[in-house]
Amino acid sequence: MSCSLRPVGRAHRAQLERLTRATGLFREDEVATAVELLDASLAGGDDYRFIGAFDDGAEHTLAGYACWGPTPGTTGTCDLYWIAVDPARQGRGVGTQLVREVERRLMVERCRLVVVETSSRADYAPTRRFYERRGYTRAATIPGYYAPGDDLVIYTKDLTDGELARATS
């Protein structure tokens, strides 16, 4: 069952915090960062943009969300900063729906390149598989970036239908 994609409002702040924590993957300071980014976006800033996936039942529950924004100092590069789906709703297409919508919006805005940062930890293996199966390419690894044995893994996706690869080859 697909969700409705709508902006994440002030009324969903507590749900977003709970959902982020419930994934079990993020440290408390990372949960706080997700909420801070939402606050920055609700305050009218354009650096962080949010889209929520909502269950269409009576509760209009937040099932997942994504946060992205233009990468400072670049032309047409964007970071997908955050994506999280309620564990009870994972594996049913909500994350795919969110990523597709973010990419659609980025293409409208003429973004060329999407960058995603994630971890090499074993508990992030389903997350890495998620990105890889949605066309993201492992572009770089920084060993020990997050902690000893916990590497930064950077994925990218070319939104220009190969134009980027042709320009750099």
Ligand SMILES: CC(C)(COP(=O)(O)OP(=O)(O)OC[C@H]1O[C@@H](n2cnc3c(N)ncnc32)[C@H](O)[C@@H]1OP(=O)(O)O)[C@@H](O)C(=O)NCCC(=O)NCCS
């Ligand atoms: C990664 C995440 C956003 C994917 O959302 P989702 O709604 O579960 O994903 P979908 O149902 O659209 O897609 C399922 C795919 O994701 C992968 N996947 C990742 N986590 C999964 C989970 N817990 N259950 C099932 N599939 C999962 C599977 O490999 C599956 O691949 P396939 O359909 O190609 O076989 C979500 O699982 C999540 O919130 N994970 C925890 C938070 C996280 O890792 N965020 C990214 C931080 S960098």
